[in-house]
Amino acid sequence: MFRTVYRVYEISLFGSLSQFDLLKLTGFIETVLASSIAKAYIDEIRQKVETFDRQPVLVGFLANNDPAARMYANWTKKTCEESGFKYVLKEVNKEELEDEVLAANEDDEVNGMMVYFPVFGTRQDQYLQQLISPEKDVEGLSHIYLQNLYHNVRYLDKEEKKKSILPCTPLAIVKILEYLGVYNTLIPYGNRLYGKTITVINRSEIVGRPLAALLANDGAVVYSFDIENVQRFTRGKGLKMKHHEVADVDISLKDATNISDVVITGVPTESYKFPVEYLKDGAVCINFSSFKNFDPEVKNHASLYVPSIGKVTISMLLRNLLRLIDNKSQ
Numbered sequence: 059m060f061r062t063v064y065r066v067y068e069i070s071l072f073g074s075l076s077q078f079d080l081l082k083l084t085g086f087i088e089t090v091l092a093s094s095i096a097k098a099y100i101d102e103i104r105q106k107v108e109t110f111d112r113q114p115v116l117v118g119f120l121a122n123n124d125p126a127a128r129m130y131a132n133w134t135k136k137t138c139e140e141s142g143f144k145y146v147l148k149e150v151n152k153e154e155l156e157d158e159v160l161a162a163n164e165d166d167e168v169n170g171m172m173v174y175f176p177v178f179g180t181r182q183d184q185y186l187q188q189l190i191s192p193e194k195d196v197e198g199l200s201h202i203y204l205q206n207l208y209h210n211v212r213y214l215d216k217e218e219k220k221k222s223i224l225p226c227t228p229l230a231i232v233k234i235l236e237y238l239g240v241y242n243t244l245i246p247y248g249n250r251l252y253g254k255t256i257t258v259i260n261r262s263e264i265v266g267r268p269l270a271a272l273l274a275n276d277g278a279v280v281y282s283f284d285i286e287n288v289q290r291f292t293r294g295k296g297l298k299m300k301h302h303e304v305a306d307v308d309i310s311l312k313d314a315t316n317i318s319d320v321v322i323t324g325v326p327t328e329s330y331k332f333p334v335e336y337l338k339d340g341a342v343c344i345n346f347s348s349f350k351n352f353d354p355e356v357k358n359h360a361s362l363y364v365p366s367i368g369k370v371t372i373s374m375l376l377r378n379l380l381r382l383i384d385n386k387s388q
């Protein structure tokens with residue numbers, strides 16, 4: 059009797075709804091905010107800083123008029139101050155930047171620094187990036203750190219006391235994928251993305267390319283798109299390699315995203331919208347661009363959607379800063 063009543067109830071409530079509406083009603087489609095992911099890291103960082111005798115100091119060099127960079131600097135300042143760090147924003151001319159970075163490298167009061175890019179918008183920007191001493195590079199973009207990442211080397215020393223620094227935006231995306239349960243914790247550490255296919259739309263040197271390598275090193279098959287071509291990053295069948303290899307491949311965005319468990323976008327234009335109808339049903343979608351690369355309809359296809367990641371990136375910046383301080387004391 060009870061069963062019959064229940065069924066009638068179910069049909070009258072849900073009968074006219076699509077499968078998607080049903081999922082929404084039962085709470086399976088989630089927009090996950092970066093702030094909720096960042097909170098645990100920020101709490102941990104704040105507790106550690108409380109044990110220090112001196113406030114760690116982060117310097118940001120701003121030499122452009124990019125509103126995204128200024129906003130990012132403001133958020134960083136706010137998070138620093140809430141977590142016990144001192145943040146100093148230095149607004150300088152492009153021409154002064156080289157000397158300013160070299161002076162900060164020598165300044166014992168400065169624990170970490172970053173330059174907001176683009177500055178010249180040319181290869182001179184990479185030159186400036188590499189001027190920052192690896193000991194003070196909170197973004198983890200120094201050549202030695204990138205080389206370690208690409209070769210899946212996790213430590214700076216033979217004794218394995220000093221951890222290599224990971225680039226903060228790719229690292230933030232890894233932490234988000236862990237939080238969302240895409241990393242399978244039953245699989246041994248280092249292989250936890252085995253069996254996952256991931257598409258990354260962006261192959262910049264500061265985010266998209268290191269991110270594709272990091273995900274492939276953890277076992278995923280990664281399709282990396284830029285405006286020109288597609289590359290596949292993998293550790294080979296059965297993860298036979300220690301670190302990833304890269305191959306140019308001929309696959310459309312539609313075919314790649316149709317088989318992807320995760321789609322990550324970072325296209326820096328307002329007009330770009332990822333065609334959400336390409337998504338595999340129940341995919342996980344993450345956007346790190348300052349523009350919304352997904353229209354709200356993404357929720358009709360995705361199981362989890364993270365619309366922006368800035369707050370997690372900033373918590374990784376501060377985490378990297380603590381690691382630099384740790385490495386120095388080893």
Ligand SMILES: NC(=O)C1=CN([C@@H]2O[C@H](COP(=O)(O)OP(=O)(O)OC[C@H]3O[C@@H](n4cnc5c(N)ncnc54)[C@H](O)[C@@H]3O)[C@@H](O)[C@H]2O)C=CC1
Nearest residue numbers: 227260261262265283284285324326346347348367368371
């Ligand atoms: N949330 C965060 O923590 C961070 C966010 N960002 C944001 O991410 C975005 C990207 O930044 P960057 O990587 O530095 O930019 P970038 O301009 O250096 O690189 C953009 C990449 O996207 C690719 N691309 C552009 N249009 C495309 C298209 N239609 N299809 C496929 N690929 C396309 C380009 O080929 C290139 O690989 C910006 O909006 C930036 O503000 C950047 C760093 C950190």
Ligand SMILES: Nc1nc(=O)c2c([nH]1)NC[C@@H]1CN(c3ccc(C(=O)N[C@@H](CCC(=O)O)C(=O)O)cc3)C=[N+]21
Nearest residue numbers: 092126127130172173174175176347348366367368369
């Ligand atoms: N050396 C360097 N490293 C950078 O990482 C860097 C840079 N230069 N120059 C400027 C761009 C810009 N950028 C963003 C950070 C967070 C969000 C972001 O998504 N923030 C908010 C969204 C805010 C909103 O629009 O509501 C959030 O996640 O909550 C966007 C853009 C990093 N940048």
